Amino acid sequence: MSGGDGEVAFFDNVGLRYGTGKEILTDVSFSLWPGSFYFLTGASGAGKTSLLKLLYLSQRPSRGIIRMFGSDVITLPRSRLPGFRRRLGVVFQDFRLVEHLSAFDNVALPLRIAGVDESELVQPVSDMLEWVGLAHRAEAKPETLSGGEKQRVAIARAVIGRPDMLLADEPTGNVDPEMALKLMRLFESLNRLGTTVIVATHDVHLLQNVRSSTIMRLDKGRLADPTGALRYPPRRPVHAGGTR
Amino acid sequence: MSTPPVTDAARSGQHSFEGAKAQALIPQARLAGPMPWVLAIMVALTVLAAGAGLSLGNLAGDARSELSGGATVQILQADPATRAEQAQAAQEALQAMPMMEQSRQIPQDELDALLEPWLGESGDAETVPVPALIDVRLEGRADDAAIERLRQRILQVAPDARVDAQSDWLQPVFSALTSLQYVALALVLLLAVTSAAAVFLAARSALGNNRETIEIVHLLGGTDGQIAQLFQRAILRDSVIGGGVGLLLGLAAVLGLGYQFAALDSGMIGGGGLDWLDWILIALIPVLGVVLAVATARFTVLSAVRRML
Numbered sequence: 001m002s003g004g005d006g007e008v009a010f011f012d013n014v015g016l017r018y019g020t021g022k023e024i025l026t027d028v029s030f031s032l033w034p035g036s037f038y039f040l041t042g043a044s045g046a047g048k049t050s051l052l053k054l055l056y057l058s059q060r061p062s063r064g065i066i067r068m069f070g071s072d073v074i075t076l077p078r079s080r081l082p083g084f085r086r087r088l089g090v091v092f093q094d095f096r097l098v099e100h101l102s103a104f105d106n107v108a109l110p111l112r113i114a115g116v117d118e119s120e121l122v123q124p125v126s127d128m129l130e131w132v133g134l135a136h137r138a139e140a141k142p143e144t145l146s147g148g149e150k151q152r153v154a155i156a157r158a159v160i161g162r163p164d165m166l167l168a169d170e171p172t173g174n175v176d177p178e179m180a181l182k183l184m185r186l187f188e189s190l191n192r193l194g195t196t197v198i199v200a201t202h203d204v205h206l207l208q209n210v211r212s213s214t215i216m217r218l219d220k221g222r223l224a225d226p227t228g229a230l231r232y233p234p235r236r237p238v239h240a241g242g243t244r
Numbered sequence: 245m246s247t248p249p250v251t252d253a254a255r256s257g258q259h260s261f262e263g264a265k266a267q268a269l270i271p272q273a274r275l276a277g278p279m280p281w282v283l284a285i286m287v288a289l290t291v292l293a294a295g296a297g298l299s300l301g302n303l304a305g306d307a308r309s310e311l312s313g314g315a316t317v318q319i320l321q322a323d324p325a326t327r328a329e330q331a332q333a334a335q336e337a338l339q340a341m342p343m344m345e346q347s348r349q350i351p352q353d354e355l356d357a358l359l360e361p362w363l364g365e366s367g368d369a370e371t372v373p374v375p376a377l378i379d380v381r382l383e384g385r386a387d388d389a390a391i392e393r394l395r396q397r398i399l400q401v402a403p404d405a406r407v408d409a410q411s412d413w414l415q416p417v418f419s420a421l422t423s424l425q426y427v428a429l430a431l432v433l434l435l436a437v438t439s440a441a442a443v444f445l446a447a448r449s450a451l452g453n454n455r456e457t458i459e460i461v462h463l464l465g466g467t468d469g470q471i472a473q474l475f476q477r478a479i480l481r482d483s484v485i486g487g488g489v490g491l492l493l494g495l496a497a498v499l500g501l502g503y504q505f506a507a508l509d510s511g512m513i514g515g516g517g518l519d520w521l522d523w524i525l526i527a528l529i530p531v532l533g534v535v536l537a538v539a540t541a542r543f544t545v546l547s548a549v550r551r552m553l
Binding site: 056058078079082083085086090096098100101105109110111112113114116121124127128130131157159160161162186189190192193 | 247248249250251252266268269456457459460461462463464465466467468470550
């Protein structure tokens with residue numbers, strides 16, 4: 001077991017069950033490294049979303065150890081959780097945009113919550129909307145946006161604060177292949193800025209599109225790691241398109 | 245794809261999340277609709293109950309202080325000559341006592357005027373013997389010991405005399421007034437609890453309507469305090485409106501009732517007016533109502549959001 005300050009996330013024998021039901025995640029152990037790109041794969045119901053919930057601190061595990069950015073988040077006082085969440089960017093499978101806010105206000109929300117002055121956020125938010133190709137839809141409410149547009153607003157909201165870790169749950173599930181490819185390029189761009197990216201997907205074609213990514217495969221709540229690449233210290237990296 | 249235009253501004257944000265932009269996040273946080281009116285009614289009733297309680301307190305206090313040193317000497321003698329003789333002797337004995345502040349024999353025409361409503365204008369002292377009355381004011385309190393000393397002295401010169409402390413006559417009235425004051429206090433407390441309950445239910449309802457947004461704010465790093473503030477600001481606005489309207493309604497009712505009672509022109513009721521300290525206390529009711537409403541909303545929201553991770 002490690003969990004030193006170098007990893008952005010460290011899981012050791014983590015188990016998760018909801019209520020008294022059976023375990024959704026069992027003995028999950030891995031380390032995520034700064035600036036890396038991970039794909040979290042597995043069949044529907046394998047536990048991808050549950051694992052992401054643990055990573056974005058929406059759920060506490062039933063057992064095991066979780067360290068984020070060097071701190072044990074299980075024993076962390078509740079009052080310190082917001083500080084950790086602000087270091088994360090999350091793209092939810094169902095977008096989770098605030099329906100009565102415009103695209104601009106949705107993207108600006110993390111900055112406003114973090115206490116950024118209005119005069120300082122107008123330009124970054126406008127630039128971000130421009131970057132995702134939605135400058136002309138800045139005042140549109142989510143209900144008037146297409147699935148792909150909502151997806152891009154959700155991504156813009158997740159990345160605008162330059163998170164240390166970006167978590168995306170099936171980010172291409174609602175878009176056509178061309179848009180999916182664009183989104184992957186967007187994630188790669190962010191990754192190049194130093195953000196650790198974790199993309200949960202069951203779309204095997206996506207895995208081919210990002211070089212130097214590591215595959216995390218969940219199978220019935222267990223993390224398959226035959227090569228040991230996800231353990232500390234990693235035995236050897238596992239890249240998409242290479243050995244899996 | 246080009247480098248995303250991310251910003252590091254979020255890492256050094258110094259401003260609190262407030263204003264119209266923050267309020268727009270949870271539009272239903274405003275406990276709108278009937279809430280300001282519910283609070284207005286509660287505040288108006290509280291002002292009325294507090295005004296009545298304070299007025300009763302003043303009334304009882306004035307009467308007590310006025311009667312605390314008072315005593316009445318009655319000469320219960322049917323024969324007018326003997327009665328007048330004993331009254332004169334009693335008056336002289338009273339004025340010679342060191343504990344005496346003032347004693348005054350009530351003149352016959354004043355007694356006739358007092359009894360006129362019952363006996364008519366031609367009250368015949370021969371037919372209906374009316375006791376001679378001496379109004380006594382002691383320097384100290386007319387307690388049992390003082391009344392007994394007075395009685396001992398008077399009976400030496402006026403064997404048909406009867407001495408009573410004036411406050412004894414009104415003791416049942418004072419008890420009733422004290423009970424009414426407790427009722428008024430209980431009403432004020434009950435209204436405060438009811439107001440808090442109304443705010444609690446409205447806040448819970450608003451929380452339920454905005455649960456998804458609150459979860460998003462949480463997941464984006466919003467604190468419990470930030471979320472509670474959104475609701476606090478909403479209830480603050482509602483309670484200020486409700487408190488102001490309620491105060492005006494309550495004051496109108498208190499002043500209206502005050503004028504009605506003043507028109508009775510009764511000596512005792514005249515002591516039931518409100519002084520400036522009472523008006524300050526009444527003016528504080530909406531302020532306390534606002535504090536209570538905001539604190540209830542904060543407590544309700546914080547206890548609910550703490551159940552979320």
